[in-house]
Amino acid sequence: MEDNNTNKRVAAPLLLDLAKSLSSELRLRILEALSEKPMSVGELTKMLGVAQPTISINVQMLEEVGLIETAQKLGRGKICSRTCDSLTLDLPMVPSESLKVKEIHMPVGMYTAFQIKAPCGLVNNEGTVGSVDEIATFYMPERAEANLIWFSEDGYVEYSFPYPVAVDQLPIRELRVSAELCSETFEYNEEWLSDITLSVNGHELGTFTSPGDFGKTKGHLTPVWWKGGTQYGLLTEWLVDETAAYINGERSAAVTVHELQLSPEKPIVVRFEVKPDARHRGGINLFGKHFGNVAQDIKLVFSR
Template sequence: MSQGTERTKRVPPAQIQEVAKALSGDLRLRILETLGDRTMSVSQLAEGLGVAQPTVSINMQILEQAGLVTTTQGANREKLCSRSCDDVRFELPNAPGDALHELEEIVMPVGLYTSCSVQPTCGLAGMDGIIGCPDDPRSFYLPERAGAELLWFSGAGYVEYRFPNPVPPELPLKGLRISAELCSEAIGFNEEWPSDITLYVNGKRIGTVTPGGDYGQERGKLTPTWWAYGTQHGDLYEWRIEGDGCYVGKQRTADTTLDELELHFLRPILVRFEVEPDAPNCRGLNLFGEQFGNYSQAIKMTFVK
């Protein structure tokens, strides 16, 4: 520690896990030890620690996100690293919810559905290629589906997910938000091919959105280069369930309230994306993960406390 200088980082309850995780790695502790009162480049750290430079960079990123180090750009465009504190003080939670962020988020990969009903055209794609066989519903039950970044089916059908509930029962919620990137499903693609996609939470109908088509004219910003098929991206939608009802944007979509969802700390929250058989626009869906389409996110559930 510097003589006459005490730099203490106070960690609020909501950040304890992130900082503790950063401190749990042996290499990250060695990085902090090596830095001490000095500023060093990533290459100097790699040489001093005897590890590869990419490994140091990855661990430096974790330390920086936790607020334990700071980085600047040197004269030769090399990243310079220094320790931001000499002491860490954890402020332990005193009341239910203290350890939660004001907005607690859970992101679910699109391939981790627990139930589905699909019909051709249908399929799944990962970062490296098609999963299983296109237009074969049996592919939706392969273990490899966990790595899917895009799934699609035509006509009527659904995929359903189970989210954990991180909010203790003593803590009242102000709202629940669910967002995802979606479009309809046509053979190849069709820019004018609307589909009515309905969200259900714990069996309650939350609201329907209608993407205007199966978008393929412009390449998705995140879509991998190997993907030479029609669908490229979707629209990003967010459903909100609040104390007085359900909304998509400013539009009220249902009277179901947050209390009526009957959220329980020890039970999963069921989230279903469905194209209903009697929907006026029954034209399937494409559901995008964080590495496909235009938006870097999978299915996101946000708890507003």
């Protein structure tokens, strides 16, 4: 958790979710109430004069965009803390002649390597691919059409992206990887933590701790026939530039884009992993553009 009086940088792809979270007077009042000290959901209910279920729902929305962190405390229930006192927004920009941008979208089922544990599975637009909890299913060619994949505890999935083909030979100055993801456990658990590390060409860009496996609310894009279980994830972005790496705008590693040794002669290997020695070995759900809340596959953005 960040100390008070800190600033959080919000990357452009995350602005819409942030704007939605701040578009409620109640959520602004919750943030105001937490400016002095952490408080329990019960304390917020008493202070703001709003029903506890309503407070819980709005706390969850603020938690999903990283403005609030929560922790269970014996005898007090869920304790809520504000993560920052100010925000810096990266507004979207049209690429100029000096900044050339290329995007590549990779379906979640098009992984090129994996090491996983059951429970696990894949789902496409029509239903389950192969057999749930059978690792052999992950080798099936039908995996390419998956829009949701999951595995438990620790393990990884890897994707091989092509180097962006361009007439110019300008070096890549910035690389962004974004995906909708969350933790994985039986059915779902909104407080199931998982440490998800992203690496590019073997260099770790940082670890995002997913706050839960979300299933209470239906995902906006999740098919109506998908009953129970995980419904949506959190859009999470890793960025690496010429100075450092960042997760959702916060510095996460000292690695630079030049250390990735990106080259047209070899693929760009992106790995989503829960490491065997992670503190929270809570699995992964990865969402494609037809599941969850965000209409995108895994996205790689190159800036020259």
